[in-house]
Amino acid sequence: MASRNVLLIFKSDIMYRPVIYRLARDFDLIFNILEAKILPRKEGRILLELRGEEDLIDRGIRFLEEHKVVVELLSDKVWKEEELCVHCGACTGLCPTAALYVNQPDMKVVFDVQKCVACGMCGLVCPFGAMKDIRLFDPFAEGRVAGE
Numbered sequence: 817m818a819s820r821n822v823l824l825i826f827k828s829d830i831m832y833r834p835v836i837y838r839l840a841r842d843f844d845l846i847f848n849i850l851e852a853k854i855l856p857r858k859e860g861r862i863l864l865e866l867r868g869e870e871d872l873i874d875r876g877i878r879f880l881e882e883h884k885v886v887v888e889l890l891s892d893k894v895w896k897e898e899e900l901c902v903h904c905g906a907c908t909g910l911c912p913t914a915a916l917y918v919n920q921p922d923m924k925v926v927f928d929v930q931k932c933v934a935c936g937m938c939g940l941v942c943p944f945g946a947m948k949d950i951r952l953f954d955p956f957a958e959g960r961v962a963g964e
């Protein structure tokens with residue numbers, strides 16, 4: 817069974833359409849809502865973990881996009897700048913999903929993007945700015961292109 821974390825963005829003209837339940841009904845996908853924010857009459861953002869067969873996940877994502885839902889892969893949104901990381905481990909203590917951990921015996925900090933839920937804690941605590949993320953739940957993000 818494959819797993820993918822995605823950010824779904826519902827613009828104001830589609831945010832009240834019931835499309836997520838169809839991922840389970842029509843594509844046999846298991847979904848877990850990791851975080852959600854709704855700005856009434858503006859935008860809805862949902863961080864969703866999708867689990868199922870790889871081809872069904874792809875078909876489910878295409879379905880969402882066909883219904884005007886913006887789908888962004890979380891693995892494209894958060895990354896670790898290896899050259900900035902000094903492997904102090906400060907980020908590992910705050911990571912709620914153990915996406916950041918110290919690999920033993922080399923004592924290097926490892927980032928598993930598949931476990932990341934983009935909470936932003938690592939970026940706040942890293943004294944060297946090694947963890948990079950795009951704020952997923954910026955209330956002023958509507959209309960902006962990712963990375964601006």
